[in-house]
Amino acid sequence: MSATAKKGAAKKDGANQPFIYRHYDQEKLRDALRKMYLIRQFEEGAEESYMRGLIHGTMHLSIGQEASAVGICLGLSDEDQITSTHRGHGHCIAKGADVSRMFAEFFGKTTGYCRGRGGSMHIADVSTGNLGANGIVGGGLPIAVGAALTAKKMKTGNVVVCFFGDGANNEGAFHEALNMAAIWKLPVIFVCENNGYGMSTSVARATAVPNIADRASAYAMPGVIVDGNVVSDVAEAMHDATERARNGEGPTLIECKTYRYRGHSKSDRNRYRTKEEIEEWMTERDPIEAFESQLMEFGVIDQNGIEEIRESVRKEIEAGIEFAKESPMPEVANLEKYVYTEQA
C-alpha cells in the first residue's frame, strides 16, 4: 500500500475519505502532525546531545516510525495506559509527555521523569499513562496484560496498549501474554512495530511466519496488518481494536509495518541492510511527508501552517534541552532512594 494518498482517491467532503479525516477534527489532526515532528526533532536533538557528550549510555531512535506511535495513541486518554519498549521515545511523546522532562531524564537530572534513575531505556510518564519503556525485549508484554487485568477488575473502561518490536514476538513472554489476554478477554491491544529487524536479524531469518500478525490466530484474536507509516491506517485499526477491547471482546494484535532510519543503537555499523533499502524508505515512504501531503490535500493545513508547526517544535526542543542542561544533578547521598517505598 502506498504511503501517500493517491490524488482523487478520496473526496474532500466524501464519506470515503481516510478514517482520521472522518473521525477527528482538524485541530486534532494538526496536533498529530505536531507530535510527529516533536518525536522526530526530539530524537534528533537527543542524538546530537549524545554526539556532543551531553548524554551518556546508549539510545534507540525511532526516527521513521512516528506514524505508528502517533496513530496508536491518537484516540487514547491519559487514563488509558501503555507499556513501551527500548525504542520508546515516540510512544512517550505520543502519549503526552513533556519533552523538557524527557531531555532532563536523558541528561540524568533530578527534573527528569525518572529523576535521573532511568534514562532513555526506562523513560516513563505515569501521569499520562505511560508505564515505562523497558530494557528487556518482551518485558512489557505480561505487565500490559496485568494492567489490563486491573482495568477489567476495577471496571475502569480503560484500555492498555502494549508496544513491542518484531524481535519480541519470539520471546516466550509474548506467547504467554497473548494467551492470557485472550482467555481472560482483557482490554489490551498488542501493537507490534515491525521495522524489519531485531538488531541485525531480519524477520525472515528469525520468525517462522511471514507476518507477526499471523501469530494472532494461535491466540484466537484478530491479527491486523497495517502500513505503519500511514497515520490514518494505524489509527483506524487502533480504533476498531479499542472498541473491541472496551466492549469486553478481548485483545487484538496490530502489526504496523514500518522502518527505522537510524541504526539499532549507537553501536550499529549497518552491515545487515543496504544503503538502498534505507534510502528507499526515507525518500518514498517517510511517514511525516506522507501525512503532510495528505493533510494538505484534504485542506487541513497549508505550507504556512506546516512551517509554523516546525518552528514551534524547534523552539520547544531548544527550550527542552536548555531546561535539561540547567537542571540539577541528583545527589549521590540519595543513591538508594526509591529502591523501596518510603514509609511514614
Added chain:
Amino acid sequence: MDAQVETATRELSYAQAIQEAMAIAMERDERVFLMGEDIGVYGGAFQVTGDLVERFGTDRVMDTPISELGGAGVAVGAAVTGMRPIFEFQFSDFATLAMEQIVNQAAKMRYMLGGAVSVPVVMRFPAGSGTGAAAQHSQSLEAWLGHVPGLKVIQPATPHDAKGMLLAAIEDPDPVMIYEHKLLYKMKGEVPEGYYTVPIGKAEVRREGADLTIVATSIMVHKSLDAAKQLAEEGIDVEVIDLRTIRPMDRQTIIESVCKTSRLMCVYEGVKTLGVGAEISAMIAESEAFDYLDAPVVRLGGAETPIPYNPELEKATVPQVDGIVKAARDLVTGAR
C-alpha cells in the same frame, strides 16, 4: 510483642494459617486476589488455597495457564496499576522461569521510574527438600532473590508467623517474596484469630542461651531448637534466632546475640556456598561483634549438589539435627 491485635488463638497448620491470611486479606480489601497454577478447584499443589475458590469465586482465585513468566508479569502489571495480587508458584523451582519479571521488572520498576510507582505484589514459593521430589522440585533458592535490591524476602518458620507475615506482606507497598518450606505446611502451631501482622525485617529470638548463637531460617529453626534441647542436656546453652527475613536482614538482633555468646553458627537449607550464611558471617565479621568472637564462625548449609532422589541421600544433602548437635558441640568445646 509482634501481633498488633491479638485475640484468642487456636491450633492451625502452617498451610491453614496461610490460607486464613489470604481469606482475611481478601475480605478486608477487594484489591487483593490470588493467581497461580491449579489454585482453584484443585486447591493448589499443597492445598494451601484449598477451598478458597468456593468462597471467593474464580475472579479472585484465578487459575493461570502454566505460564510462570507471563503469570508473574501479569501479577506485577496488576500490582503497579492498583491491585494487590498474591501469586503462587506451584514449586519455588519454577520461579527460575519467571526471574525476568521478578528481578528485572518487579524489583526495579520503582527505582527505574524514580519513585513514580510502587509494586505491591506478593509472591509465594513452596520450597525445600524432604519430599522425594528430587532435583527440580526441592530447591531453596531464596538467596537468589535475597541478592536483589527492591525485593523483600521472608521465610516464616511457624504458622503464627506465616499468617502474620503474609498479612504484613500484603500491606507492604513493595514486592514481597515468601519462601514457604513444604515440610512446614503440615506443622501445627498456635495462631491468633483475626487480623494481625508480624513485621518484615525483624528476627525473633526463639530460645535464649549463653554459649552459642545459632541463626537459622525456615525449617532449620525447628531443627536447631531440637538440637538446642539435646545440647542443653550436655550443659551447652544455645541461643536460637529465627531470621524470618533475609532481605532486609535484621543485623542488630544477630550482632547483639553474638556479642553475648561469642560464637556463631548459621543453619540454612540452601546450598552453603554464597548462601544466606555467607551474608550473616560476613556481616558479623564487619561488625563490632567480631571482637567478641571466641571461635571461627560455622556455616551449616546444603551440600554442593542438586537434591537427590534417594531418601538417605536426600537427608544427607541438608543439615539434620544430629549434624547441628555435633557441629555446635565441637564449636563450643573447641574441638574444631
